[in-house]
Amino acid sequence: MEIGETKMKKLYLSLVLVSFLSVVAQAQEARIYVVKDGQPVATIVKPKDAPQWTNQAVAWLNEYVEKVSGTKLEVVTEDSAPKGTLISVGHTKMAAHAGIDARGLKFDGCKLMVKGNVLYLLGKDDPGTATHDYVGARGTCRAVIKFLEDFAGVRWFLSGPQGAVVPSAATIHVPRDLDEVFQPAFAYSEGRSVYDVNILDAPGNTIAALGNNYRQAIKVSGGGHTWGHAVPIEKYFKDHPEYFALINGKRTDHPYTHLCTSNPDVKRLLVEWMRMRFDQGYDWVAIGQSDGWQRCQCDECEKLDNYRGAPDGMRFEKFMYSPEGLRKPRPRDCFGCIML
Secondary structure (H helix, E strand, C coil): CHHHHHHHHHHHHHHHHHHHHHHHHHHHHCEEEEEECCEECCEEEECCCCCHHHHHHHHHHHHHHHHHHCCCCEEEEHHHCCCCCEEEECCCHHHHHCCCCCCCCCCCCEEEEEECCEEEEEECECCCCCCCCCCCCEHHHHHHHHHHHHHHCCEECCCCHHHEECCCCCCEEEECCCEEEECCCCCECCCCCCCCCCCCCCCCCCHHHHHCCCCECCCEECCCCCHHHHCCHHHHCCCCHHHECEECCEECCCCCCCECCCCHHHHHHHHHHHHHHHHCCCCEEEECCCCCCCCCCCHHHHCCCCCCCCCCCCCHHHHHHCCCCCCCCCCCCEEEECCC
16 A cells, blocks of 8 residues: 555656646747857847948847846848847848838837747837937837846946946846837937936937937937027128127127027028028927027117017018928928027
8 A cells, every 4th residue: 555655656746747847848938048047049130231220239239138148149140140049130131021120110119029039129210310320210229228128137227337237147038929019108308318428419329328218219400509500600790790689789799699680691591501400311400599598689670579588580480481481392391499
């Protein structure tokens, strides 16, 4: 009797062990490994002629996978992709063949999807402007950042190494049924970006900035204090002092650039500058006076309204819709202005 009970116990333990191993095997099968037990499993694949910001996304992916796991992944172009587990970054031909693209995404939205043995990371991307290559949708970078946040636990609280939280993990994996679409709630955020090299410049030039939504997914020339760029004192004041505000009987060359906005040539220069910015690739352009604005007191500016302390110049609707304004030749361009 005791021998029979012993056999039954052994059989029961064997069944438990087999069941456990089966569950483990199923769990393993339900995952795609990027790194396992400190060893690289996946290979990063990028387009053969990858654009600058796809290359940047690849570099960030490999940099932080190595920081988390201590191992670096091989990077190849898709024409030499090996067999095995792959991470397709950007708009590769293999992504297009798998039916994964940026259709349906808004702003800098992105997709993280697994099909077969491939993890696809891509998003809505577009070229930068003539002055800022990082302004515009960087959805593929957002896809990489979301992967690093969700599956490697990385966070960026401030710019620089001290502001990043990078946990240690010998294994990084994603679920085999991963099928995620991320749509940002808003198009852009700008101002004083502590996440960028120059806090006064356009945001989105670092992984910390993008990771914290300080970026411009539409190409915005913001800020608003742009009169001095459109009609610079150093270029025009000597020969055309009439372009600048008459204050207490004297044309001012104040460095904040106070303009005589009833002057037809000033209106023309403002419009020409805005058109130039649109031609540089911007979708939105801001126009506006500088801080500390002072009203022009010339006779024509004084006729524009009967109250003081408010902006002067061309009426808003005329600036928008007249032939000499902006809207008629470029109906899809947008602009903003500062109102005091």
